[in-house]
Amino acid sequence: MIDIESAYHLFDEFVSKYKNLGQKIDLKYYHTKRVAKECYNIAKSLNLDEEDIRICELIGILHDIGRFEQIKRYNTFLDLKSIDHAQLGIDILKENDFISKFVKDKKTQQLIFKAIYNHNKFAIEKNLSSRENLFCKIIRDADKIDIFRLFVIEDNVNLSKSSLSDNVYKVLLNRQLLDDNILKTNLDFYLRHFAMLYDLNFEYSKNIVKKEKIPDKIIDVSINYNPHEKNKLLQIKEKYYKGE
Ligand SMILES: [Fe+2]
Numbered sequence: 001m002i003d004i005e006s007a008y009h010l011f012d013e014f015v016s017k018y019k020n021l022g023q024k025i026d027l028k029y030y031h032t033k034r035v036a037k038e039c040y041n042i043a044k045s046l047n048l049d050e051e052d053i054r055i056c057e058l059i060g061i062l063h064d065i066g067r068f069e070q071i072k073r074y075n076t077f078l079d080l081k082s083i084d085h086a087q088l089g090i091d092i093l094k095e096n097d098f099i100s101k102f103v104k105d106k107k108t109q110q111l112i113f114k115a116i117y118n119h120n121k122f123a124i125e126k127n128l129s130s131r132e133n134l135f136c137k138i139i140r141d142a143d144k145i146d147i148f149r150l151f152v153i154e155d156n157v158n159l160s161k162s163s164l165s166d167n168v169y170k171v172l173l174n175r176q177l178l179d180d181n182i183l184k185t186n187l188d189f190y191l192r193h194f195a196m197l198y199d200l201n202f203e204y205s206k207n208i209v210k211k212e213k214i215p216d217k218i219i220d221v222s223i224n225y226n227p228h229e230k231n232k233l234l235q236i237k238e239k240y241y242k243g244e
Contacts, residue, residue: 002054002102004061008036010101011061018068024077028067031146036060038142045204046138058102059115059139065089065098079120086120115139122179137201144196145205148214151193153223160224162187164232171195172236187229194218197240215240 011032018025039060043053066089067077074082090113093099099109111132118124118136120143128136168188171178178195182188197215200206209215219237 001051002058004054004057007058007061007102010098011065014065015068018072021068021071024071024075025068028064028071031150032061032064034146034149035063035139035142038145039138042138042141042202042204045202055103055108055112056135056138059112059135060142062089062093062098062112063116063119063139063143065092065116084120086117089116111135119143123177140199141201141205144200145208147196148193148209148217149212151214151217153220157186157190158224159187159190159226161226162190162229163226164188164191164229169232169236173239175239187226191218191236194236194240210241 015025015029036057037060039056040053043056048056064085066083066085066087069088069092070077070079070082070085076082077085079085093113093116099112103109103112112135114128114132115135116139118128119139124133124136124140162185164187165182165184167182168178168184168191171182172191172195175198176195177199178192180192183192194215197209200209215237219233221234225233
């Protein structure tokens with residue numbers, strides 16, 4: 001059995017080396033803990049066996065391990081301006097021989113690396129085994145749940161004159177994933193978070209989002225939207241709740 005307590009302990013020890021870098025480190029530290037908990041919850045909801053539940057929780061603990069070094073080297077969380085933090089995390093885990101402290105079996109080690117690698121990609125890579133695919137989906141949902149919970153509308157965002165691009169509108173109505181390449185306006189960028197709702201895989205996650213009214217938090221009626229766009233936004237939101 002994976003010793004989860006000592007995995008948390010090792011994670012704490014690892015992060016303590018970065019503590020002097022300030023608030024951004026704390027953000028990712030607590031994010032990681034919450035995501036690990038949600039990995040556990042999702043795995044439980046799927047009735048996975050005890051060992052698989054622990055593998056999921058371990059993936060949660062390790063998924064953002066690259067974030068700390070990313071901050072140290074580049075002082076940003078923007079992968080595009082720095083480095084793919086998932087790949088960096090895998091490199092760090094390999095250098096420190098971190099995973100073999102908990103998992104001896106090579107296939108499971110590979111499974112953990114695959115899940116970490118895929119947690120931040122636009123879509124999960126093809127040609128994975130169904131088991132690999134399942135663990136990728138779990139960490140992706142757990143990560144998103146926390147991103148949704150943390151979502152706050154930034155004070156400086158002004159959407160009162162911004163329009164929604166036709167393409168983006170169509171993609172959202174069709175409940176598809178939003179590729180960053182088609183984003184043009186401020187409103188398009190803002191709705192990236194909404195599009196992430198369509199990338200949830202499990203009933204557990206979808207229920208949380210509905211219970212916590214995440215769509216209402218993102219498409220918040222009190223925001224001063226461009227009046228020409230408001231109906232479209234409400235329509236998108238309504239469709240989400242209806243599951244159409
Ligand atoms: Fe991440």
